[in-house]
Amino acid sequence: MAQPVISIRGVHKYFGRVHALRGLDLDIAGGEVVVIVGPSGSGKSTLLRCINRLETYEKGKIMVDGIPLDNARNINAVRREVGMVFQSFNLFSHLTVLDNLMLAQRVVRKRPPAEARQTALELLDKVGIPDKADAKPAQLSGGQQQRVAIARALAMNPKVMLFDEPTSALDPEMIKEVLEVMLALAAEGMTMAVVSHEMGFTRAAAKRVIFMDEGQIIEEAPPDVLFNSPHHERTRQFLGKILSH
Amino acid sequence: MSTPDEPQIPQEELDHIPGAEPSSRMDVWWWLVALVVGITALLLFAWPDPFMNIFKFVQDGIVITITVTLVSFLLVLVVGMVGGLGRLSTNRAVHIISTLYVELVRGVPLLVQLIIWYFAVPVMIQSLGKAWAIPALESFQANPVVMAIIGLVFCYGAYMSEIYRAGIQSIPKGQMEAARSLGMTYFQSMRHVVLPQAVRVILPPIGNEFIALLKDSSLVSVVAVADLTRRGREYASIHFDPIEVWMLVALLYLIMTLFSARVVNWIEKKTKFER
Numbered sequence: 001m002a003q004p005v006i007s008i009r010g011v012h013k014y015f016g017r018v019h020a021l022r023g024l025d026l027d028i029a030g031g032e033v034v035v036i037v038g039p040s041g042s043g044k045s046t047l048l049r050c051i052n053r054l055e056t057y058e059k060g061k062i063m064v065d066g067i068p069l070d071n072a073r074n075i076n077a078v079r080r081e082v083g084m085v086f087q088s089f090n091l092f093s094h095l096t097v098l099d100n101l102m103l104a105q106r107v108v109r110k111r112p113p114a115e116a117r118q119t120a121l122e123l124l125d126k127v128g129i130p131d132k133a134d135a136k137p138a139q140l141s142g143g144q145q146q147r148v149a150i151a152r153a154l155a156m157n158p159k160v161m162l163f164d165e166p167t168s169a170l171d172p173e174m175i176k177e178v179l180e181v182m183l184a185l186a187a188e189g190m191t192m193a194v195v196s197h198e199m200g201f202t203r204a205a206a207k208r209v210i211f212m213d214e215g216q217i218i219e220e221a222p223p224d225v226l227f228n229s230p231h232h233e234r235t236r237q238f239l240g241k242i243l244s245h
Numbered sequence: 246m247s248t249p250d251e252p253q254i255p256q257e258e259l260d261h262i263p264g265a266e267p268s269s270r271m272d273v274w275w276w277l278v279a280l281v282v283g284i285t286a287l288l289l290f291a292w293p294d295p296f297m298n299i300f301k302f303v304q305d306g307i308v309i310t311i312t313v314t315l316v317s318f319l320l321v322l323v324v325g326m327v328g329g330l331g332r333l334s335t336n337r338a339v340h341i342i343s344t345l346y347v348e349l350v351r352g353v354p355l356l357v358q359l360i361i362w363y364f365a366v367p368v369m370i371q372s373l374g375k376a377w378a379i380p381a382l383e384s385f386q387a388n389p390v391v392m393a394i395i396g397l398v399f400c401y402g403a404y405m406s407e408i409y410r411a412g413i414q415s416i417p418k419g420q421m422e423a424a425r426s427l428g429m430t431y432f433q434s435m436r437h438v439v440l441p442q443a444v445r446v447i448l449p450p451i452g453n454e455f456i457a458l459l460k461d462s463s464l465v466s467v468v469a470v471a472d473l474t475r476r477g478r479e480y481a482s483i484h485f486d487p488i489e490v491w492m493l494v495a496l497l498y499l500i501m502t503l504f505s506a507r508v509v510n511w512i513e514k515k516t517k518f519e520r
Contacts, residue, residue, distance in 0.1 A: 052426055054422055054425065054426060076428055076430060077428075079425065079426055079427065079428040080427075080428035082426070083426070083427075084423075084426035086419060086422070086423065088417075088419050090417075090419035090420060090422065090423035091423075092420065092423070092424070092438050092442075093420070093442065094441050094442045094445070103427075103429075103437055103438075104424075104427035104428060104429055107429055107433050107437060108427060108428040108429055108433075149423075152423075152427070153426075153427070156427060156428065
C-alpha cells in the first residue's frame with residue numbers, strides 16, 4: 001500500500017472526564033472514500049474534526065499528506081489541503097455566494113481576484129447553482145447552501161474532503177442534490193472521509209465503512225460485507241436500528 | 246431558471262418585505278432636532294444680549310468638546326477591539342490582563358480617573374525621572390487635552406471591550422471553524438469573517454457609547470480643558486447670569502446628542518437592510 005493520505009495512530013481525546021476517542025488507528029489512502037457510521041456520541045464527528053485539528057487530542061499522532069499535526073504552521077498547512085463540509089453549512093453570512101468562494105482563495109492562496117473569481121464561477125457551475133453567485137446565503141435553500149459550502153471547500157483545491165453529517169440538517173427532497181454532488185466528487189477520485197448514515201451514498205461510493213462505538217473502531221469492511229454480515233453484535237444492533245426503516 | 250410563460254414580477258416587489266421598509270415616522274425625530282436648533286437660534290437672534298455673547302464666548306469650547314469626543318471615540322474603538330479580543334484569548338496571561346483592566350477600570354468613577362491622569366500621573370512621571378535621573382521625565386509637563394483624552398479612552402475602552410466581546414461571542418462558532426478549516430489563521434478569520442459580522446451586531450451599543458462619551462466629555466472641564474462646560478462656567482462666573490448660560494450650554498449639548506442619535510439610527514437602518 002502506498003503512503004496513506006491520512007494516517008491516524010493511537011489517538012486519544014478527552015472532553016473533560018469523557019474519554020471520547022480511545023486509541024484510534026486509521027489509514028485512508030489517496031482516492032479512497034471512507035464512510036464512518038456509529039451511534040450518536042460514538043466519537044465519529046470528533047474523529048473527523050481531529051483530522052484538521054478543529055479538535056485537539058491528548059495522545060497519538062495524525063499525519064495528513066505526510067505532514068504531522070503538531071504545530072500551528074503545520075496545522076494551517078494541512079487545513080489548506082483538507083476541505084471540510086459541516087452539518088450546519090457555516091457559510092459566511094455577511095458575504096455573497098461568490099465572495100464566500102473567493103475569500104480563502106484570496107487570503108490563503110493569494111490568488112489574484114480574476115483567477116479566484118474564475119475558479120469560483122466554475123465550481124458554482126459544477127455544483128449546479130451558477131445563477132446564485134450574487135445571492136446571500138440566507139436567500140438560498142438548505143440544499144443550495146450545502147452545495148455552496150462544498151464548492152467553497154473545493155475552491156482551495158484540497159487533496160482530502162471531510163464531510164461531517166452533510167445531509168443531517170436538510171429536508172428529504174434536498175438530500176439528493178447534495179449527495180449527487182458528493183457522488184460526482186467520489187467518481188473523480190477525491191479522497192473523502194464522510195460521517196453519514198446515508199446508506200444509498202455509502203453503497204454507491206464507499207470503499208470501506210467504519211463502524212465506531214464509544215470512541216473505538218469496532219469493525220471495518222466494504223459496505224456490502226458490513227451491512228449484510230457484520231461480525232460484531234454491537235454493529236448488528238446498530239445496523240438493525242438504522243436499516244429497519 | 247425562469248420560463249418565458251412565468252409572469253414577470255418587478256424586482257421592487259420581490260425586495261419588498263411588508264413592515265420592514267424604513268418607516269416615515271423616523272422623520273419625526275429629525276423634527277425634534279430641528280425644534281431644538283430653532284429654539285437655540287431664536288434665543289441667539291432675538292436676545293443677542295446675553296445669548297449671542299455667551300455663544301461667542303463658548304464657541305471655541307464647542308470645538309474642543311467635539312474634537313476631544315471624536316479623537317477619544319476613534320481610539321476607544323481600537324482599544325475596545327484589542328481588549329475584547331484579549332478577553333476572549335486562550336492565552337492565560339492575555340486573558341487575565343485584559344479581564345483585570347476591564348474589571349478595575351469599570352469600578353472607578355470616570356471623574357476620579359480623569360483627576361488621576363491629570364494630577365497624579367504627571368507627578369509620578371516627574372518623581373520617576375528624578376529617581377532615575379532622566380531629565381526629560383523630570384521636566385514632564387502634562388498637556389491637559391492629551392491627558393483628558395488618555396483618561397477618557399482608558400475608561401471607555403474598558404466598556405467598549407465588553408461590547409466587542411459580547412458581539413464576537415454572538416457570532417456562531419461555526420463561522421470561525423469554517424474559516425479556520427479553509428486554512429485561514431485566527432487573525433485572518435477574525436478580520437474577514439467574525440469581526441465584520443460582530444460589528445453589525447454591536448452597532449447600536451457602539452452608538453450609545455458615542456453619545457455617552459460626548460456627554461461625559463464635560464467632565465474634562467475639571468482637569469483644565471477649556472471645553473464647552475468649562476467655558477460656560479468661566480462666562481457665568483464673570484457675568485453672574487447662570488440661568489441663561491446653563492440653559493444655552495444644555496441646548497448646545499442637546500443639539501449635539503440628538504443629532505448624533507439620528508446619525509446612529511440612520512447607520513443602523515442602513516446596515517440592517519444590507520444584511
